[in-house]
Amino acid sequence: MKYTQAKWEREDEHLYEPLLSEKDGKEIAVNSSLPDELTRDSLELPDLSEPELARHYTRLSQMNYGIDSGPYPLGSCTMKYNPKFTEDVAALPGASIHPDRPEESVQGTLELMYGLQDYLARIGGMDAVSLQPPAGAAGEFTGILVAKAFHEANGEGDRRTEIIVPDSAHGTNPASAALGGYDVVELPSAEDGRVDLEALDAAVGETTALFMLTNPNTLGLFERDIERIAEIVHEAGGLLYYDGANLNALLGRARPGDMGFDIMHYNVHKTFATPHGGGGPGAGPVGVAEKLAEFLPAPRVKKMNGTYERFDPERTIGKVHGFAGNWLVLVKAYAYIARLGDEGLSDASAKAVLNANYLASQIEYDVPHGPFHHEFVASAGDQDAADVAKRMLDYGVHPPTTKWPEIVSEALMTEPTEIENCETLDQLAEAFNAVATEDDETLEAAPQRTTARRIDQASAARNLRLSWQALSE
Known part of the structure; x- marks a missing residue:
């Protein structure tokens, strides 16, 4: 693909400098304000048909979990469905x-x-x-x-x-x-x-x-x-x-x-x-x-x-x-x-409070304090809250916020919001309760059923791979 000056012109106004030109049969970056180490000598992209590309991104979307996929009871951060x-x-x-x-x-x-x-x-x-x-x-x-x-x-x-x-x-x-x-x-x-x-x-x-x-x-x-x-x-x-x-x-x-x-x-x-x-x-x-x-x-x-x-x-x-x-x-x-109007906003807050208290009453983990408003914080007790979260992924739900606030030991901070119905809350409770009965070996090996297994989170953050070519290099 070649970008000529004419492609970036409108009447006599130059909107952009040319990005690429050809030299010795190769496209090279020219007139760039970026440092040399941040420019490319060439741009290699996969040669895909439209169906291949559509299926690729569809598969990627199915690998991600979001609020459109299922319940997302992330306490404090409040992941709420966007109408x-x-x-x-x-x-x-x-x-x-x-x-x-x-x-x-x-x-x-x-x-x-x-x-x-x-x-x-x-x-x-x-x-x-x-x-x-x-x-x-x-x-x-x-x-x-x-x-x-x-x-x-x-x-x-x-x-x-x-x-x-x-x-x-x-x-x-x-x-x-x-x-x-x-x-x-x-x-x-x-x-x-x-x-x-x-x-x-x-x-x-x-x-x-x-x-x-x-x-x-x-x-x-x-x-x-x-x-x-x-x-x-x-x-x-x-x-x-x-x-x-x-x-x-x-x-x-x-x-x-x-x-x-x-x-x-x-x-x-x-x-x-x-x-x-x-x-x-x-x-x-x-x-x-x-x-x-x-x-x-x-x-x-x-x-x-x-x-x-x-x-x-x-x-x-x-x-x-x-x-x-x-x-x-x-x-x-x-x-x-x-x-929503006045009535709808009041109804939303009522359901947020109802859902939090209902879910808190259905799980087998210890839930100190209460009654609650929009969220509650349970304690994983002898289990590691982070392991509990990883294992909940295997049950098809997103886990709550973990380890915070620190005033509750092994905190599981949970907020279902007003959007979830009773059936979904019961699904969440079943996941909590299933994990509560499992041994440390099972928890430490989780997740087993997700697209990606447990990673070294510190290394993943510090050693980013941002290129599609990274795994082949």
Whole structure:
């Protein structure tokens, strides 16, 4: 295949430099801005017919396990089925527009963004929302930057140097806090798995910038003392941050803003069934109380005299992502919320809670604490949780999250979400219970029935083989 200059021209505008030319009968890379070691002298591709190619990719798709294949009870990460109608909405011809077009030509887009800001604000009990952060962790970091800007505006930026996180917090919480330049203070949990009020009271003070909390927490337990928690943090001059990972347990029933939270991020893939980022586009909108609205990222969208326009908050922290966020992901979230409505969102949270408690009651592993909301954490006891997970693959289901949170020994963190029916939950329970009776030798040899056997995960990550030729070299 040869690429000539003419192939990359449109009228007199050169869109690209030529990629390949021919020298001595060989195609070579030319005019490349890449380092020499990253360019090719030739490009060899398999010579396949269309049926061969179609069958190859079909076989590859059948080797992978996904939420379209069966239950995926990955606790905390919340792998939820993505309804296909949202994909259809995002694929409409008018949905894909260049984000730099003039405002008067994209009024429909801005109206949808304005509507999603409003949806999320009302769902979370927040006063203002930014759609810009491209993932949940990015939303966390954005919230921390907003908190920092708030404290600096009050003349306390140098003094407020600590962020408190529970010992069961998502790993991104302390990471985001550290990335924001804060010292991380770990808060031990009480015996019931919730926040230890005495420990919190002792931890907060003049140096506290933020307390990051997930409610329900990672054990699936609602923080019953949340109003007192908010009071303790606010009396010390700190802000209360809501990690939105588990918001799907509260939809239509409780709002973080009403509990006293000042900042929150929304994991739209967990709550509103958009695709999980997985290295690709995601979204992590951030909501704040009124006193923090002026610090949100720019731009936001407002309605003025019947039209929609972008604006920069007065004391904005600036951009945290290009344009207004990952637009098509936000379209899918809007479509999901609009279709379900108030009644549908409340029904989703009810089923998420019901499914978690039902599945917890059906498995033979020890399940400390409870009753639960959206998820639960069982203990594998004398078995190794990682071995349990590998063996569950042989029973045709995806395993739960393992080894975390560490406050439960050999943790099996399980979240069926609201999408599964009773038959599927029983299938999951059967897999759990079958593995619970097996010996260590069987578990350590698993999986036996999958396309790929157990691998050295550390070596696989460090010694990547990214070429189709790798195995023949």
